[in-house]
Amino acid sequence: MTRITVMQGQARVSAGPRVELTTVLGSCVATCLFDPQAQVGGMNHFLLAEPPASHRKGEVDVHYGVYLMELLINEMLANGGAKPRLRAHLYGGANLRAGMLPIGTANANFARTFLQREGIPLIHADLGGNHARRVDFRPAAGKARCRIVETAQAPEPAPLTRPVTTAGEVELF
Structure with a gap:
């Protein structure tokens, strides 16, 4: 089995039967x-949903879900998937931390x-709560395993002061 770690700000796609994200x-x-028909799958990992209103138009920041969701769909289509x-x-x-803004929610x-x-059906969700999770996903089969991990093992959110990076193309639907 080839394990590929998907870090904050990344999206990965594979049709390999022995690949685990x-x-x-x-x-x-x-x-x-x-x-399921093309036997291709992928995973993204986003830090925040959308950039603030002060974010400059046209600049891409890979930490936002609005970008990574489109990127994941585009990569799926490029690898034989059909929307x-x-x-x-x-x-x-x-x-994870009481008294903080409910960013996870x-x-x-x-x-x-x-x-x-x-219009993409959600067949399973394990969201919310106050504990960290480890997710293993076999993209070709569409099978996932989610386990609770100690909060101390959860990755610290990347600082929001990272420079904005622009790379690649994303087609918005």
Whole structure:
């Protein structure tokens, strides 16, 4: 089995029958998409749902779900998937620290709304709560395993002061 770690700000797609995508989530959300007919799937891992109003138009920041969801769909289509056949799993969205803004809840709500708007059925979700999760996803089969991990093992959210990066092309639907 080849394990590929999906880090914050990444999306990975594979049709390999011996590939497993894996990530650890706190307030972040991972979307796992798969096309059962094409036997291709992928995972993204986003830090926040959408950029603030002060974000400059036209600049891409890979930490936002609004970008990574489109990127994941585009990569699925480029690798033989068909949008009408896509199915989704959602994981993460925890609110790990009491008294903080409910970023995990906002991320989970964004992901659910995005999938609804795009007409992609959500077949499984493990969202919310106050614990971190480890997700292992076999993209070709569309099978996932989600386990609770100690909050201390959850990745710290990346600082929001990272420079904005622009790379690649994303076609918005």
